[in-house]
Amino acid sequence: MNFDLKTLTHSTALTHKTDLMVIAVKSGVQKATTSKSSPIPVLSQYLSSIQAEESFEAKTGKTLLILKPLHVQAKRIMLLGVGDGSAAQIRKAVNTCFSSIKSLKYKEVTVYFDDSFTEFDKAIRNSIIAVTDSLYLYTKTKPSAKTEHSKTSKNPDSSSSAGLISVTLAGASAKLVSSKNVFDEVTALCEGVELAKEWGNRPPNYATPTHLGQVAQNLGKTSGIKVNVMGPKEVEKLGMGSFMSVSQGSSEPLRFISMEYRGARAKTSEPIVLIGKGITFDTGGISLKPGAGMDEMKFDMCGAASVLGVFKSLSVLKPADLHVVGLIPTCENMPDGGAVKPGDVVTSMSGQTIEILNTDAEGRLILCDALTYAKRFKPKAVIDIATLTGACVIALGHVRSGLFSNNDTLASALEKAGEDSLDTCWRMPLDDEYAEALKSNFADVANVGDRAAGSVTAAKFLQRFANDFAWAHLDIAGTAWKSGGAKGSTGRPVGLLMEFLLRHSKNAMKPKSAK
Numbered sequence: 001m002n003f004d005l006k007t008l009t010h011s012t013a014l015t016h017k018t019d020l021m022v023i024a025v026k027s028g029v030q031k032a033t034t035s036k037s038s039p040i041p042v043l044s045q046y047l048s049s050i051q052a053e054e055s056f057e058a059k060t061g062k063t064l065l066i067l068k069p070l071h072v073q074a075k076r077i078m079l080l081g082v083g084d085g086s087a088a089q090i091r092k093a094v095n096t097c098f099s100s101i102k103s104l105k106y107k108e109v110t111v112y113f114d115d116s117f118t119e120f121d122k123a124i125r126n127s128i129i130a131v132t133d134s135l136y137l138y139t140k141t142k143p144s145a146k147t148e149h150s151k152t153s154k155n156p157d158s159s160s161s162a163g164l165i166s167v168t169l170a171g172a173s174a175k176l177v178s179s180k181n182v183f184d185e186v187t188a189l190c191e192g193v194e195l196a197k198e199w200g201n202r203p204p205n206y207a208t209p210t211h212l213g214q215v216a217q218n219l220g221k222t223s224g225i226k227v228n229v230m231g232p233k234e235v236e237k238l239g240m241g242s243f244m245s246v247s248q249g250s251s252e253p254l255r256f257i258s259m260e261y262r263g264a265r266a267k268t269s270e271p272i273v274l275i276g277k278g279i280t281f282d283t284g285g286i287s288l289k290p291g292a293g294m295d296e297m298k299f300d301m302c303g304a305a306s307v308l309g310v311f312k313s314l315s316v317l318k319p320a321d322l323h324v325v326g327l328i329p330t331c332e333n334m335p336d337g338g339a340v341k342p343g344d345v346v347t348s349m350s351g352q353t354i355e356i357l358n359t360d361a362e363g364r365l366i367l368c369d370a371l372t373y374a375k376r377f378k379p380k381a382v383i384d385i386a387t388l389t390g391a392c393v394i395a396l397g398h399v400r401s402g403l404f405s406n407n408d409t410l411a412s413a414l415e416k417a418g419e420d421s422l423d424t425c426w427r428m429p430l431d432d433e434y435a436e437a438l439k440s441n442f443a444d445v446a447n448v449g450d451r452a453a454g455s456v457t458a459a460k461f462l463q464r465f466a467n468d469f470a471w472a473h474l475d476i477a478g479t480a481w482k483s484g485g486a487k488g489s490t491g492r493p494v495g496l497l498m499e500f501l502l503r504h505s506k507n508a509m510k511p512k513s514a515k
């Protein structure tokens, strides 16, 4: 998709040529647009009359299509209600709008925000995010989706001409100037979100650890990102006994991916390390999961996909001041004759021994070795992202990701980044009492507690490996994908992470003394 920014005033908007002009309308502002002291706002006068005539209410996502509008060059006009005009309402409205028009014959669509939108940057940002989201189409193993799409577009031409090619965001000139940066940033963000979605969605036989390694290698080829992909031999040498135990029932070889982005002005700074859980399929292992809905455990690598997405965005945007390391332990969790068994004790890279009481609690087993590995970068902060527990879905549903942290500064920065990007999280507790559940008679720690506070005990397990740095853990089990008719990856939390990196990671996070 091509995005463009254009300066259009109330009068030049009338002569702007476009297939469809979507005009965002806030509720309750249509009557008061003409003023005698300012130049006549021609478009708004025109719109007021339409709204009055059609009694159009600007409820979020409500539309009114004008087929052959008078006085304007646009072939069609669509009024789009955006409620109170907040970021969230704009995103929702534009999403609804583009989901409904994507099968129509428009090639170029302009979205217009008039002067009543004082936060033009926000309007642009959320429109672009919403357009990209609603136009995403999964085709890798369903090429027919593309053909269906072009059929419904009623466009007899070749498939390449079907569908939307370009979207113009338009508004008054003064505000557009400051929007250039926002524009570059959000288009880069969207590329990252799309990559995360795409790899999240790919079937487990099309998104193996080897494939994820190749995605990283490709990012390295086309940008300044340093990439290193390790296999079983190197991982064994590192002593990652916990990670290896998860992989041992699978015939797909594991990978440990490491990526490093260093901006032009970040030569000496300590990095922020992102760690993504990359279980490309989670059967539960010998502690086998029930069959119903097990296919959704292909999404158990969405943490990894979000880290790949962030690096895609960084490679496009190239922010000068950032230094970011991405680590992805990735493997399958399968049962077979050689698989790890409940009761087995493994030795992690940190030297701590772990009694594996449930082979389905595998995410923490691969993450703990990555956390230990992260220490060598002397990180400013380490954030792991994981579809870690069903318990987190019970606690927070599909709205907010779970946030756990040993550092209040880091936690507030992530909370703020979540609010600002509409990719929200909610902080959960880490009281030491929760660690009681992980006691073992046969190892330093057990990999599961009882059912109570399952997302917290999982985080308590991870915390044991994160005592040397500021650390946060995002449990995205409820937010990384949607089930049912809309089954598919959401691309979360790439938005939160990019917002954090670009605007909230400035303050050094001091390690808090070990608990």
Ligand code: BES
Pocket (backbone or CB within 6 Å): 282, 284, 300, 358, 360, 361, 362, 363, 387, 388, 389, 390, 391, 393, 448, 449, 454, 477, 478
């Ligand atoms: N990948 C799952 C977590 C999960 C389950 C995410 C369902 C989203 C939906 C994870 O590896 C897992 O199986 N966790 C277990 C932990 C339990 C054995 C302590 C769980 O949540 O049931």
Ligand code: MN
Pocket (backbone or CB within 6 Å): 282, 284, 333, 359, 360, 361, 362, 363
């Ligand atoms: Mn599991």
Ligand code: ZN
Pocket (backbone or CB within 6 Å): 279, 282, 300, 360, 362, 363, 387, 388
């Ligand atoms: Zn899992």
